[in-house]
Every structure is written in C-alpha cells, then in structure tokens.
Amino acid sequence: MKQDLYAVYSIWLREMLRFFRLKSRVVGSIAMPFFFLAFLGTGFGGGMSMPGLSSGVGYIGFLTPGIIGMTLLFSATFAGLSVLWDREFGFLREIMVAPVSRISIVLGRTAGGMTTGILQAVIILAAGILMGMAMPSLTGFLLSIVFMVLIAATFIGLGLAFASKMTDMSGFSLIVNFLIFPLFFLSGALYPLDRFPSIVRQIAYLNPLTYGVDGLRYSLIGSSAISPAVDLAVLVVVCIVMLSIGAYLFENTEVK
Amino acid sequence: MDISNEVGPANELQSADILAEPAISLHSLTKEFGSMVAVDHVDLEIRAGELFGLLGANGAGKSTIIKMLTTMLKPTSGSARVWGHDLIEERNAVRSSIGVVFQDPSVDNMLTGRENLDFHGRMYGMDGPLRRDRIDEVLRLVDLADKALLKVEEYSGGMRRRLEIARGLMHRPHVLFLDEPTLGLDAQTRRYIWQYIRDMNKENGVTVVLTTHYMEEADALCDRVAIIDNGKIVALDTPEKLKDMIGSDSVSLDVQSGADVLIQSLQRFPWIKSATPVNGTVVLLVDHAQQRIPEIMLEANKCSAVVTSVGLHKPTLEDVFLKYTGRKIRESNGSANSAMTMMHRRGQ
Numbered sequence: 318m319k320q321d322l323y324a325v326y327s328i329w330l331r332e333m334l335r336f337f338r339l340k341s342r343v344v345g346s347i348a349m350p351f352f353f354l355a356f357l358g359t360g361f362g363g364g365m366s367m368p369g370l371s372s373g374v375g376y377i378g379f380l381t382p383g384i385i386g387m388t389l390l391f392s393a394t395f396a397g398l399s400v401l402w403d404r405e406f407g408f409l410r411e412i413m414v415a416p417v418s419r420i421s422i423v424l425g426r427t428a429g430g431m432t433t434g435i436l437q438a439v440i441i442l443a444a445g446i447l448m449g450m451a452m453p454s455l456t457g458f459l460l461s462i463v464f465m466v467l468i469a470a471t472f473i474g475l476g477l478a479f480a481s482k483m484t485d486m487s488g489f490s491l492i493v494n495f496l497i498f499p500l501f502f503l504s505g506a507l508y509p510l511d512r513f514p515s516i517v518r519q520i521a522y523l524n525p526l527t528y529g530v531d532g533l534r535y536s537l538i539g540s541s542a543i544s545p546a547v548d549l550a551v552l553v554v555v556c557i558v559m560l561s562i563g564a565y566l567f568e569n570t571e572v573k
Numbered sequence: 574m575d576i577s578n579e580v581g582p583a584n585e586l587q588s589a590d591i592l593a594e595p596a597i598s599l600h601s602l603t604k605e606f607g608s609m610v611a612v613d614h615v616d617l618e619i620r621a622g623e624l625f626g627l628l629g630a631n632g633a634g635k636s637t638i639i640k641m642l643t644t645m646l647k648p649t650s651g652s653a654r655v656w657g658h659d660l661i662e663e664r665n666a667v668r669s670s671i672g673v674v675f676q677d678p679s680v681d682n683m684l685t686g687r688e689n690l691d692f693h694g695r696m697y698g699m700d701g702p703l704r705r706d707r708i709d710e711v712l713r714l715v716d717l718a719d720k721a722l723l724k725v726e727e728y729s730g731g732m733r734r735r736l737e738i739a740r741g742l743m744h745r746p747h748v749l750f751l752d753e754p755t756l757g758l759d760a761q762t763r764r765y766i767w768q769y770i771r772d773m774n775k776e777n778g779v780t781v782v783l784t785t786h787y788m789e790e791a792d793a794l795c796d797r798v799a800i801i802d803n804g805k806i807v808a809l810d811t812p813e814k815l816k817d818m819i820g821s822d823s824v825s826l827d828v829q830s831g832a833d834v835l836i837q838s839l840q841r842f843p844w845i846k847s848a849t850p851v852n853g854t855v856v857l858l859v860d861h862a863q864q865r866i867p868e869i870m871l872e873a874n875k876c877s878a879v880v881t882s883v884g885l886h887k888p889t890l891e892d893v894f895l896k897y898t899g900r901k902i903r904e905s906n907g908s909a910n911s912a913m914t915m916m917h918r919r920g921q
Binding site: 324415 | 695
C-alpha cells in the first residue's frame with residue numbers, strides 16, 4: 318500500500334518534471350486556448366450581444382468557462398494519450414515492470430494530468446478576468462475547481478483507454494481531428510446550446526464536456542443552461558466510468 | 574507530500590539465500606502472435622546463481638521468452654515460476670524479485686540520470702536515504718557518477734546502456750534479465766559491460782539471464798547456454814560441452830611439396846583422427862591441437878615436406894549453432910525480421 322502511494326507520487330513527480338522542463342510545451346499548450354479566448358472574446362464581444370445569454374453576462378464571461386473546458390479537454394486527453402509516447406520511447410516498460418499495482422500507475426498519471434490541466438485552466442481563467450470577465454466569488458471558484466477535476470479525470474480516462482489499445486502513434490491525429498475537436502465544438506463551449514439545431518443539440522447532450530462547461534459556467538458566472546446538480550451528477554458518473562475503462566484497458570495492455 | 578517514512582524493504586535479501594527450487598522454471602511456456610508461434614512449448618530450468626544465456630538469431634523467440642518472464646507479455650499457454658512465484662498468479666511478487674535491462678532504450682531522456690534512478694527507487698519502495706545510497710553506489714559501479722546531473726538525451730549510447738544496467742541493479746534483484754545487453758556497443762564498452770555482468774554474478778550472487786546473438790558473448794560469459802531456434806530450445810549445456818559435441822579441433826597445413834608423404838607418416842600417430850588433402854591443404858582432425866602442432870612440424874621436417882603456413886581452428890559456438898539450426902547465425906540475422914527491428918528502432 319505504501320509502495321503504491323510512493324508509485325503514485327513518483328509518476329506524478331515525473332509528469333511535473335517533464336512538464337516544467339519543456340518550456341515550449343508549457344507555452345504551446347496554453348497558446349491555443351489563449352488565442353481562442355483572445356480572438357473570439359474580443360471579436361464577438363464589445364458591442365455585439367449574443368442572443369441566448371442571460372442579461373449582465375458579456376460574451377467574454379460566457380466564453381471563458383468554455384475555453385477552460387477546452388483547455389482541460391485537450392490537456393487531459395493528451396495526458397492520457399502520453400502513454401503512447403512512453404510506449405514509443407520505451408519508458409512504458411520501466412513503468413510496467415515495476416512491482417506496483419496497475420491502478421497506482423493510472424492514479425499517478427491521472428494526478429499528473431490533472432495538475433498540469435488545472436494549472437493551465439487557472440491561467441486561462443486569469444486571462445479571461447483580465448479581458449473583462451467578472452471576478453467569480455470564492456465559493457464559485459472553489460466549485461469550478463471541482464468541475465475541473467472531474468473534466469480532467471474523465472478525459473484522462475478517455476485518452477488512457479485509446480492509448481492502451483493503440484500500438485503506435487499513427488492514430489494520434491485521427492483522435493485529435495475526429496474525437497477531440499468534435500467534442501469541443503459540440504459542447505456549447507463557444508455558443509449557447511440552444512443555438513444548435515435540435516438534432517445537434519441531442520448529440521451535445523451525450524457529450525460529457527457539455528455538462529462540464531455548463532457546470533463551470535454556473536460556478537464562475539452564475540448562469541447555466543442545465544441544472545448544476547445534474548451537471549455534477551452526470552460528470553461524477555461519466556468520470557468514474559471513463560477512468561474505470563481506461564484503468565481496465567491499461568491494466569491489460571502488453572508491452573512489446 | 575511526505576510519505577518517505579517506513580517504506581517496505583526493497584529486497585534486502587540477496588540471491589545467496591536458499592531457494593528450494595530453481596530460480597526460474599518454464600513449463601511448456603508458449604506465446605502466439607496470431608498464427609505465428611513465437612515461443613513453442615518451452616521447458617527450462619535455470620538454477621539460482623547461474624549466469625544463463627539464451628542464444629539465437631533475431632526473431633528466434635528469446636526476447637519473447639524474456640518479455641514473458643518479466644511480465645511484459647502474457648503467455649498464451651503454459652506456466653512459469655520466477656524466484657518461487659507463479660508468473661501468472663503473482664505478477665507483482667515476480668516483479669519485485671527481478672531486475673530488467675531491456676533491449677531498446679527505456680530511460681526518460683528528459684530527466685537526468687539521477688532523476689531516472691530516483692524514479693526507479695521510488696517505484697521499488699525505497700525511502701530517501703536508502704535511495705541516495707544506492708544511486709551513488711550504482712552510479713560508481715557503472716562509472717557515471719560525474720554525469721548524473723546531465724539529461725539523458727545528452728548521453729552517448731554506451732552511457733545510456735550503462736545507466737540502464739545501473740537501474741536494473743539498484744533494487745538488488747534476485748534475478749537480473751539482460752536482453753541483448755551489448756547490442757550496438759563498441760568493443761571497449763562491451764568488455765566493460767561483460768565485466769560488470771560477471772562481477773555481479775560472481776560477487777553478489779545475482780542470477781543472470783541474458784539473451785544475445787553474439788556467439789563470443791555467450792561463450793565468454795555464460796555458465797550454460799540454450800540455443801533457441803523457431804521458438805524452441807534445440808540445445809542446452811555449458812559452452813564447453815556444446816563445443817565438445819562438435820568434435821575435435823582441426824589443423825590445416827599449407828604444404829608446398831611432400832603432402833602425400835606427410836599424410837602417410839602422420840597417419841601412424843594414434844592422436845591423428847584423420848588427415849585429408851583439400852586443394853593443396855592438409856586438414857587434420859586432432860584433439861588438443863595446439864599441443865600437437867610442434868610434433869606435427871617435427872614430423873613434416875623428418876619427411877622433408879615444405880609447410881608454408883599452419884592454421885588452427887577450434888570449434889566455436891558458431892559451429893554448434895550451425896549444427897543445430899542448419900545455418901550460420903549471421904546469415905539468419907539478415908532476415909526481414911531484423912530489418913524490421915532496425916526500422917522499429919529508428920525513432921529512438
């Protein structure tokens with residue numbers, strides 16, 4: 318048990334060392350959401366008012382939780398998929414041959430991915446506030462962290478599941494283009510859900526990120542399309558399911 | 574986060590401790606990849622304290638055996654025990670008994686040498702002071718103490734391999750697996766690594782299982798060698814006995830004139846097993862040939878045969894391999910399989 322805790326810490330620590338060692342990766346991972354926020358926020362913001370927004374919420378206030386969701390979606394999925402890098406460069410063997418429970422390996426990765434994801438999300442939040450979003454209350458901020466944790470864990474599980482089934486990096490761009498981007502666009506991160514055609518809206522309701530972004534909006538700007546209790550309940554369930562699938566597939570992965 | 578207190582002992586026991594069974598035993602162990610049988614019902618016992626070699630061409634199945642024994646791959650059928658633990662049922666117990674040096678690089682290039690070892694120590698439950706001691710110890714052993722704070726991406730191939738060996742030893746495993754430990758290394762580094770392997774086997778009593786396709790490596794290092802071909806063990810014994818099975822040494826004499834007389838007079842000696850002319854060369858089959866060469870030369874002098882050069886060939890594991898597999902190991906390495914292995918490594 319103690320050794321397993323040590324393993325979680327060890328894997329988390331490695332993720333931290335790697336993340337902060339590659340300055341370009343820190344900048345790169347934060348740049349895309351930042352540009353989305355800056356260009357969409359200032360472009361659509363200002364004088365334009367967006368139908369469907371509750372009064373008193375500017376577009377930047379609406380957009381920031383969405384971009385936080387995007388940041389978490391990308392960084393968490395990539396954190397799960399980073400198993401692929403370890404497979405490619407051999408380090409996965411060093412991890413898999415260690416005498417620790419497989420679940421502690423999954424937990425270590427999840428903790429690492431969560432930490433880096435939430436760190437980036439908070440930077441985006443700060444950027445949103447600088448661009449004119451209203452300051453959230455402390456309880457709102459703390460609640461948003463809960464949602465961030467759940468979103469991160471969900472998509473780390475997703476990335477882990479894919480990485481456990483893939484033997485090389487060739488499917489990586491497929492996953493980015495046909496999974497991550499659709500999940501992002503179909504989540505209500507950029508515009509209110511009721512502006513989607515109804516068929517698309519139905520699909521959006523199957524997307525866990527939709528509930529994550531909605532929950533973040535409730536926490537940070539106090540307005541949401543779905544009940545925050547529903548958001549929380551759906552996310553908790555999906556998060557547990559996704560992490561379990563990811564952990565199960567990872568446990569049974571073979572290292573050639 | 575402080576969890577550094579009383580972490581379990583990291584295999585303080587040494588391999589010299591008595592084990593009531595072989596260090597490793599395989600029972601009909603089999604691995605299939607689709608319709609390809611990579612390892613075919615292999616039975617094998619490796620004794621505690623042995624330095625054991627699996628010799629075979631690329632794709633013969635030796636690495637697959639190692640990957641199963643180190644829990645990287647699951648056997649299709651059959652069973653095995655490693656240091657008293659069942660390979661299927663007690664995977665974590667097997668894992669804590671073994672150390673592995675993989676064929677392909679498995680260190681994190683973005684971390685320093687010391688950080689890689691630190692990671693390893695934590696994964697094996699060592700607390701801070703113990704980790705520091707062991708890291709210093711193994712870094713000295715492989716002569717990397719002054720490079721410990723460099724990122725591994727700045728290491729040469731030989732340094733990386735040494736770091737991996739240091740890591741494999743750090744938790745003092747009972748059994749150390751080395752998959753092609755000297756592949757692609759220069760001659761000098763190879764000799765250093767041979768020396769490390771010998772030392773830890775003889776001085777620390779670590780049971781060592783290594784795979785190689787270098788004949789001279791198996792010959793120089795191993796107490797016993799198993800020759801693997803097409804997923805099966807085709808021969809198993811000490812290198813000496815394997816070579817003895819091939820038979821006598823051969824002496825070849827380039828004879829300018831008087832070959833016939835020489836052959837006739839040499840055939841009187843009981844220790845000459847055969848003497849045959851082959852294109853102007855006389856080939857003699859002789860036991861302990863190096864002791865007989867003076868006598869042979871004396872005899873040549875007596876019957877006035879003019880010998881221009883003498884060659885001595887002792888059976889090598891290469892000959893043994895040839896006998897059991899019907900081909901030379903270097904020929905069989907030129908297969909598509911090894912080309913694929915090379916391509917696979919390109920990204921590292």
